[in-house]
Amino acid sequence: MAIDLYTWGTPNGKKVSIMLEEVALPYTVHPINITKDEQFSPDFLAIAPNNKIPAIVDSDTGVTMMESGAILFYLAEKTGMLMPTANDERYRAIEWRMWQMGGFGPQLGQAHHFHHFNPGKSDYAEDRFLKETQRLYRVLDKHLSVRPYMAGTTYSIADVATWPWAARFAWHGADLNAFPNVKRWYLELAERPAVQKGYAVPTAQDIPMP
Numbered sequence: 001m002a003i004d005l006y007t008w009g010t011p012n013g014k015k016v017s018i019m020l021e022e023v024a025l026p027y028t029v030h031p032i033n034i035t036k037d038e039q040f041s042p043d044f045l046a047i048a049p050n051n052k053i054p055a056i057v058d059s060d061t062g063v064t065m066m067e068s069g070a071i072l073f074y075l076a077e078k079t080g081m082l083m084p085t086a087n088d089e090r091y092r093a094i095e096w097r098m099w100q101m102g103g104f105g106p107q108l109g110q111a112h113h114f115h116h117f118n119p120g121k122s123d124y125a126e127d128r129f130l131k132e133t134q135r136l137y138r139v140l141d142k143h144l145s146v147r148p149y150m151a152g153t154t155y156s157i158a159d160v161a162t163w164p165w166a167a168r169f170a171w172h173g174a175d176l177n178a179f180p181n182v183k184r185w186y187l188e189l190a191e192r193p194a195v196q197k198g199y200a201v202p203t204a205q206d207i208p209m210p
């Protein structure tokens with residue numbers, strides 16, 4: 001197998017398994033159970049010094065890589081897929097892929113932490129991250145109101161990165177029915193065989209339906 005994927009059943013992990021399915025590269029899955037602190041094992045730290053999944057090792061090139069954003073760029077470059085080539089859409093794909101990394105991921109993750117897993121522990125934090133979640137959904141909904149995909153006309157790494165986070169809408173209190181353009185995009189991508197296969201890594205899970 002060309003790629004070894006170190007992952008767990010989280011949105012950041014599923015981004016990479018969806019990407020690998022989309023670009024049809026063979027890969028071997030190595031589950032890293034982050035609830036049992038396996039991310040701190042010396043073997044894993046050797047490839048992912050930030051002790052977070054996902055990470056990959058590409059035996060074709062010897063490249064090891066952590067950080068889902070970097071991994072998606074790497075796989076797009078390796079395969080020539082899911083990165084638009086026309087400059088405008090290419091820059092949009094980079095821009096929205098970074099938007100996901102900086103906002104529609106870290107902020108939603110904090111909403112999961114305070115609102116879903118630890119409700120009542122900090123009203124301030126719940127309020128802050130739920131509000132930021134709503135703001136990010138409004139931004140995405142407006143963006144998708146005039147283009148089918150995040151980069152424009154082309155399905156890209158920006159969509160692959162963002163979709164698994166939207167799939168946790170129940171955890172961060174987002175009603176997709178209130179964001180019709182996000183819902184349209186979410187449902188369309190949920191039909192893609194690669195999204196369905198990649199979402200089931202490392203273990204099968206039903207795709208949540210709004």
Ligand SMILES: N[C@@H](CCC(=O)N[C@@H](CS)C(=O)NCC(=O)O)C(=O)O
Nearest residue numbers: 010012034051052053054067068069
């Ligand atoms: N910026 C990183 C974030 C990765 C991340 O937060 N991974 C979480 C699971 S989604 C993790 O491994 N947490 C384990 C820990 O914090 O010890 C990326 O996009 O790859």
